[in-house]
Amino acid sequence: MFLAAFILFIELLSAIFSHLGFGQISQLLYSIYCTATKNEKFEQRSASVKKIRSLRNEIRLVSSVDEFSKWAKLKRKLDAELKKHETLNSELGIQRSSFEISANVALRALIYLVRFFFLTYYYRTPAFYLPSAWSYPFAYFLSLPASPYGSVSTATWSFVCYRVCSSLISSLNSSFPATVPNPIPQSKSKLN
Numbered sequence: 001m002f003l004a005a006f007i008l009f010i011e012l013l014s015a016i017f018s019h020l021g022f023g024q025i026s027q028l029l030y031s032i033y034c035t036a037t038k039n040e041k042f043e044q045r046s047a048s049v050k051k052i053r054s055l056r057n058e059i060r061l062v063s064s065v066d067e068f069s070k071w072a073k074l075k076r077k078l079d080a081e082l083k084k085h086e087t088l089n090s091e092l093g094i095q096r097s098s099f100e101i102s103a104n105v106a107l108r109a110l111i112y113l114v115r116f117f118f119l120t121y122y123y124r125t126p127a128f129y130l131p132s133a134w135s136y137p138f139a140y141f142l143s144l145p146a147s148p149y150g151s152v153s154t155a156t157w158s159f160v161c162y163r164v165c166s167s168l169i170s171s172l173n174s175s176f177p178a179t180v181p182n183p184i185p186q187s188k189s190k191l192n
Helices: 002-020 022-037 040-061 068-121 154-175
Strands: 126-129 151-153
Touching: 002 022, 002 068, 002 126, 002 154, 022 068, 040 068, 068 154, 126 154, 151 154
Parallel strands: none
Antiparallel strands: 126 151
16 A cells, blocks of 8 residues: 555656646745855845945935036946846856756656656556456456556556546646736826
């Protein structure tokens, strides 16, 4: 019974990953990775965003006509910080893309290799036995490819579990759709 439960768990995990998308899971793993490892470039970008915001607030407070030298100095600092921010963003984008590709490949390999291993290693092992009265006309087909007659093979059990889990997830998704909040319309202020 452990084998049947483990195959059910693997197929449920596979169906969830397929439904959510391996790309979404890779993005989640990347954000967890950045926060867990205290990525230096990620922290530099956060500091750069804070500095850009503060410089923009300072520029708004300074009149470009009355205090031109101070305004120009702040503008140069802002431009330099924006350039630094763009380079950090491009470096982080490259790093994120490579991480997501690697995580995507690793997740797919893990799911499919575990599934392949269990289906080949337990090729002739039945997942479980059914009473003969329950499965009489279909007993031969349930035991394919190599399990004893009257049992459910691991391949058949894996196929059924994946189909049922996928159907269950898609029906739950259609029953409880993800709601996206409508943006609050902003009133347009008239300039006088």
